[in-house]
Amino acid sequence: VPDAPGASALRDLQNQIHAALGHQPLDLLLRDVRLVDVYREAIVATDLGIAGDRLVSVLPDAARDARQVVDARGRYALPGFIDAHIHIESALLTPDRLAEVVVPTGTTTLLVDPMEVANVAGYDGLAEFLRALPSLPYRIFVEVSSRVPTAPGMETTGGVLGPAEVRRALAWPEAISLGELDPSKVLGVQAPYLRKILSAHARGKIANGHAAGLAGQDLEAYAAARLADDHECVTLDDVRQRLAVGLAVIIREGSSERNLRELVAGIVREKLPTRHMLFCVDDKFCADLRAEGHIDYNVNQAIRLGLDPIQAIQMASLNAAEHFRLDDRLGALVPGRWADLILSETLDPIVPEQVYVGGRLVAEAGKLVVPVPPVKYAAWLRDTVHVRRGQRPAHFALPAKGQRARARVIQIVPDQIINHAVEAVVPVVNGQVQADPSQDVLKIAVAERHGRNGNVAVALCQGFGLQRGAIGGTVAHDHHNIVVLGTNDADLAACVRALVKLRGGFVAVADGQVLAELPLPLAGLMSDQPAAAVNAALDRLNAAARDLGSPLNSPFMTLSFVSLPSIPDLGLTDKGLVDVRARRFLPVLID
């Protein structure tokens, strides 16, 4: 027999019914709002009554007895925004530090796939990540990461989530789905991943998709595997095809993947039903969240493109709540659901002047107005950078005969995560391949940092433009080993030593000296410092990389994706250079 509900949950519910009936005062009466009613698709002039953390009344009755009364002076009241798919680690902030960035924008719920933490710290890391939740001024639910590691056998990760670990995690009350499963596992009919889908459904939870580039029969096979959605639509035809196979469309507008304009313009033009459409950012850096906004940005852009504001708001609230089966708690301003809401003077644009979560004012005029106690994560989650090799220049040796060698080179594409496989002739000195800044062919290396095997894989990379020094970091998708890139082996080793000392982060080094650094001590992925400090450090790092010669806007982000063994043409893991399409390792040197 499952557990009986707790006494405090029952007491809260009883109080809410009593308050709704007028047996006891409301905790908060929000007087004179224009309510965005996402059920009737209408705007209604009324008052909102709140008891505990839930709405209990939406009928006009400004005279109700309440402990606190707020006059909303006719402002629009709309449900708090839900981000339907975010890798929170991309913001480089712990959930507690992220609060000040996203909550003032009207985000009240994040549906998080903590895939990066899981790759570093496994099931225990996921569980530790959840420790932040109770003290946050917003809500997090978990999309349980389905592919940890992403490329089994081709990379060393700190954590592994097999079918049994995923089953355990799916039983958590905070778990609301199986996280995005990529097509290779599904179309490859790989039993361990299919078992995870079945386990999610057995728990009454959905399985999120990631159907990048799929169409026709492949897309049908993907839907036949019972996945529920896709956040990788790029064209309107993608949207049409996904609806036709019953996949919900999560429209993404992140830091680099910017799909909103094309999709929404088409949806408006063709009057497609929006009931199965949601919003997400997927990956959005802290600085972009700061500069531009979060889901409010998606909603306002959609409205500007001609979408009806009520439809746009539904996509950011009710649609997400229903899709993820959270509509008993979330997604609409009706009695019985959490009083998570936004007050805004206008609907075009929506400018969150006040944000309430669970009936508590948490942000006003763009600022958090509640303290967020720093979460004390377990010490081991701050101690995840353990290298055996990489600290010494000799670890980056790439032996070759003669004076010159032909080599494969990873040529990056500025501001994209794909790359091209090219070839170059590189100098060899004393039997060792050298970086050659004159043709922008630098050494790149991945050093295993999970304390497992001391692997160091060395390769060559073009496009970063450094003329001296090196840069590096512990954010390296998805295995998150150390990745370093530079003009000489001594500075590569200096980067590794600096990253070990920081317990993770980003560094820029020249002549053995650290020029700039950002500590990311939580799993080597996230900072627990304020957003402003993190953004400032990142600015200093980018400036240092520019000084070293790089023309890139975001060299550290670009570096963090070269390590991916799943995005063509090439990837570099601790095990070697990966031919992504062929799924095999390649030697760096050609014959």
Place this chain on the structure above:
Amino acid sequence: VPDAPGASALRDLQNQIHAALGHQPLDLLLRDVRLVDVYREAIVATDLGIAGDRLVSVLPDAARDARQVVDARGRYALPGFIDAHIHIESALLTPDRLAEVVVPTGTTTLLVDPMEVANVAGYDGLAEFLRALPSLPYRIFVEVSSRVPTAPGMETTGGVLGPAEVRRALAWPEAISLGELDPSKVLGVQAPYLRKILSAHARGKIANGHAAGLAGQDLEAYAAARLADDHECVTLDDVRQRLAVGLAVIIREGSSERNLRELVAGIVREKLPTRHMLFCVDDKFCADLRAEGHIDYNVNQAIRLGLDPIQAIQMASLNAAEHFRLDDRLGALVPGRWADLILSETLDPIVPEQVYVGGRLVAEAGKLVVPVPPVKYAAWLRDTVHVRRGQRPAHFALPAKGQRARARVIQIVPDQIINHAVEAVVPVVNGQVQADPSQDVLKIAVAERHGRNGNVAVALCQGFGLQRGAIGGTVAHDHHNIVVLGTNDADLAACVRALVKLRGGFVAVADGQVLAELPLPLAGLMSDQPAAAVNAALDRLNAAARDLGSPLNSPFMTLSFVSLPSIPDLGLTDKGLVDVRARRFLPVLID
């Protein structure tokens, strides 16, 4: 750790992906359909590919390799219909026998609240009821009955489902919600019932409502208790109010409650969004299902009233699947969901020419085309009529002094389940109140039949019109004790003896002889005989009651509701005459 998924579930999924990819032949190709696409809200000319019990392809490709090919010759293909709330016992048939009645109408899924079985046989009865499911040519999911008994302390039932039993049942994979909870428990803030709501949510399942007559603050308090829907709307204003508090509206069209015309006409007129609207019958007798249809009737009536056919079809499919969180399996014809579908030549009206469940043709031209093996229910479920008293005339004594007595009388309202409390002066002979057919005041009695206490409660009733004999049955809402009504104590006792012999059912008796009978041996509520036999027996019973003098259309159904202690003015349980509004017992005789 929860159980790992079974090997056969995994094999099925793998086969479906392989079939979708064209690695192996389809099991069935339905060529040339006009698909009703409930996601895009469009009609699409295409072909449907099925593997195992699921759809795997909806792209046009008439040339695909398939073990079986059916040419649908341009017929509409629409998702099988879902009845969102039915008490299956009202049809008087076991689920296996009901198949021939509902499946040919296009119903492929019933969401059943087996409240009557639970009142008779408790948790074990519910579990036994589920044994039918695997062999049915349609699907049943369970709304776990929330109020067994309905009126604790005021009636004796065979089963009791406390919070612990409900928690256990909610864990069943077939359980999809907590069954309808009536307002008295919610507005009375009764902890055991609120615990059941919390338990459903903790399991990720919804809690069904039953908000009969609620409005304003009461309705808000009801929604604040986190119930999800209401199937008791009678007016368009009811619909508006329920949407405003986030309750889905389940439009009911049953045997006696006929709400569809008024609601749908208003919904069409006011263009209310139908996304949160569903269909049900609640209670519909076998004969009416036969004569008129099931959910197909609701859908066709709605279309006739001007609702867009695609919207009407959504209400009978996708909307129900999403509301009950079954949309990973049900509700749309897309890859990955069960191939439960209807083929129809037209959409106005929809005439199910073929019905498929799980990719298997189960009905054609109004007839089942698959055998339904009779379910062997446990012997104890066929042996639930155990009386200690009621077999002898003396058990119906109602002592009084003098020659005449003033008494309270239950005055029934023809074809309704409400009744009026009236008074009458009745004859007393040898110290015993007598029935008085001349003023149509008859004796009515409820005899406890669950083997618990031998209670017999005797009262008086007006409106049945019998001039001689008696009628009786073991269907007596919601406690389902024996209820008998007649002109003399000897025939009341003869009814009870006949019902005991039948192990439940309905009987009509005169002069100690059984005139007509219908055995309902399963829990004393359902027959396991063919629908035609049950309808014929019911016709004979109604004819017998007419011969005895009754002017009523459905005297046995009317009788089965007089026993309800929850519908005003009066109810009669084994414990006595109930003043429903005051929730107390009343003496039959006045001073």
